[in-house]
Amino acid sequence: MWPDAAARRWLADELAGGEMPCLLFTHSEPDAEAKQFINPYGDHSINRTDGFENLSGDTCSVGRKGVPVREYRRLADFLHTQPTIRAWFHGNTNYNEFYTWQGPDGDLDLPVFRVDSPMKGEVSGDDETLLSFQVVCIDVGARTMTVREYFWNRTPAVWGDSATVTWA
Numbered sequence: 001m002w003p004d005a006a007a008r009r010w011l012a013d014e015l016a017g018g019e020m021p022c023l024l025f026t027h028s029e030p031d032a033e034a035k036q037f038i039n040p041y042g043d044h045s046i047n048r049t050d051g052f053e054n055l056s057g058d059t060c061s062v063g064r065k066g067v068p069v070r071e072y073r074r075l076a077d078f079l080h081t082q083p084t085i086r087a088w089f090h091g092n093t094n095y096n097e098f099y100t101w102q103g104p105d106g107d108l109d110l111p112v113f114r115v116d117s118p119m120k121g122e123v124s125g126d127d128e129t130l131l132s133f134q135v136v137c138i139d140v141g142a143r144t145m146t147v148r149e150y151f152w153n154r155t156p157a158v159w160g161d162s163a164t165v166t167w168a
Helices: 005-015 069-080
Strands: 022-026 085-090 097-101 110-114 133-139 144-151 158-166
Parallel strands (some): 022 085, 085 110
């Protein structure tokens, strides 16, 4: 879902001492919605009044519609300690986008790739010709990864935007 405290501990153990580049794949974006965290009120339940979904293992520091900067900062702190994490792929808000997550303090440069959904795409939901997926090519020798959007549901099919990530 999102790398909460438990997932970050596990990832840190798995990545310890390694040099192999790591790609994160999650449902939610780095700036996950507050409502996805554990309800900070009362018994931490899921209820209509509070509106939390309790999908992440971390208790939220703000109300459902707030900005959970504390949780983003903990994620950013973790990413600073994990130089092998090279990119993040996510869905949740469903459309294709390539961007850089800089964290809540603007001190990160993590390439992020948002992916579309064939069932609920924000752009493609009303026009299937706008539905695309991403093709990922990794060149181990050159230490690069290129992600390219592909519109398969057009005649003829066409390529869209692309982005290349390089690591030393």
